[in-house]
Amino acid sequence: MVLKSLREVGRVPIKEGEKVLLIDPRGKRYLVTVSDREFHTDLGILKLGELIGKDYGSSITSHKGAEFRVIKPDINDIIAKMRRGPQIVHPKDAGIIIAYAGISPGDTVIEAGVGSGALTIFLANIVGPSGRVISYEVREDHAEIARKNIQLAGFSDRVTIKLKDIYEGIDEEYADHIVLDLPQPEKVLPHALEVLRPGGYFVAYTPCMNQVHRFFQAFQEYKNEFYKPRVVEVLVREQEVKKECMRPKTTMLAHTGYITFLRKL
Numbered sequence: 001m002v003l004k005s006l007r008e009v010g011r012v013p014i015k016e017g018e019k020v021l022l023i024d025p026r027g028k029r030y031l032v033t034v035s036d037r038e039f040h041t042d043l044g045i046l047k048l049g050e051l052i053g054k055d056y057g058s059s060i061t062s063h064k065g066a067e068f069r070v071i072k073p074d075i076n077d078i079i080a081k082m083r084r085g086p087q088i089v090h091p092k093d094a095g096i097i098i099a100y101a102g103i104s105p106g107d108t109v110i111e112a113g114v115g116s117g118a119l120t121i122f123l124a125n126i127v128g129p130s131g132r133v134i135s136y137e138v139r140e141d142h143a144e145i146a147r148k149n150i151q152l153a154g155f156s157d158r159v160t161i162k163l164k165d166i167y168e169g170i171d172e173e174y175a176d177h178i179v180l181d182l183p184q185p186e187k188v189l190p191h192a193l194e195v196l197r198p199g200g201y202f203v204a205y206t207p208c209m210n211q212v213h214r215f216f217q218a219f220q221e222y223k224n225e226f227y228k229p230r231v232v233e234v235l236v237r238e239q240e241v242k243k244e245c246m247r248p249k250t251t252m253l254a255h256t257g258y259i260t261f262l263r264k265l
C-alpha cells in the first residue's frame with residue numbers, strides 16, 4: 001500500500017467557478033468566485049484567473065505588490081459574508097443546538113423560521129447529503145434571502161423551504177428533530193408531538209426570558225410526553241493573546257438567546 005503524504009491528499013488545484021477565500025496582509029477576508037476577471041481592493045487589483053490550477057494555501061499578488069493567501073471557504077466564511085435579513089443564530093448557539101440534540105448525518109430536521117438561513121446552513125451541514133432540512137417561513141422576502149444563502153453554501157439539494165406558518169401545522173409525517181427560532185415556540189408543541197420520533201428533540205431558541213416563561217406555562221399540558229427539559233444560555237469568553245499579556249477580551253458577545261431542549265419520550 002502506498003501512503004500519500006498529507007500535502008498530496010490536500011492538493012486539489014483550484015478550478016474556475018469555485019468559491020475561494022482570499023486573506024489580505026491585514027487579515028481582511030474576501031469571498032470571491034474564481035473567473036477570468038479583475039477584483040479591486042484598496043491594496044491593489046487582483047487577476048482572479050491567475051488562481052486557476054494553483055493549490056489552496058498558495059497566494060496571489062495584487063498590482064501593488066500585496067500578497068493575498070487563498071484557502072477553501074467553510075460554512076462560517078459563507079455565513080460571515082452572506083446577505084442578512086433578520087438576526088441570525090450565532091455559531092456558539094448553533095453548535096450547542098447540534099451537540100445537545102445529537103443531530104447527526106442522515107437526520108430529518110424540521111426548522112422554523114428560516115430567517116436569513118444561518119441556522120439552516122449549520123443544520124444542513126451536519127445532516128449531510130443523506131439528510132434533509134425542511135424549513136418553514138412565513139415571509140417571502142426572508143425565504144428569498146435564505147434560498148440564495150443556502151445556494152451559496154451549496155446545500156440547496158438537502159434543504160426545502162416552505163412558505164407556511166408552522167403554528168398552523170406541520171405537513172410532514174416524521175422528524176428526527178424540530179428546531180425553532182420564532183416568537184412563540186409553544187404554538188408548535190401540539191404539532192411537534194404528532195411528527196417527532198421518540199427520542200427526538202424539540203429545540204426552541206428564544207432571545208427573551210419572558211418567552212421562556214410563557215413556553216413553560218404552555219408546556220405543563222405536554223410535560224408527560226417529554227423527558228425533563230433543559231434550558232441553557234451559552235457565553236463564550238474570548239481571550240486576547242499578546243506577547244506581553246494574555247487575558248480575557250474586555251468586550252464580549254454576552255446575551256444572544258435562551259435555548260430550550262425537550263426530548264420526546
Ligand SMILES: C[S@@+](CC[C@H](N)C(=O)[O-])C[C@H]1O[C@@H](n2cnc3c(N)ncnc32)[C@H](O)[C@@H]1O
Nearest residue numbers: 088089113115116117118119137138165166181
Ligand atoms: C430570527 S428569524 C430566524 C433566523 C434564523 N434562525 C437564522 O439563523 O438566520 C425568525 C424568522 O421566523 C419567521 N417566523 C415567525 N413566525 C413564524 C411562523 N409562525 N412560521 C414560520 N416562520 C415564522 C420570521 O418571518 C423570521 O424570518
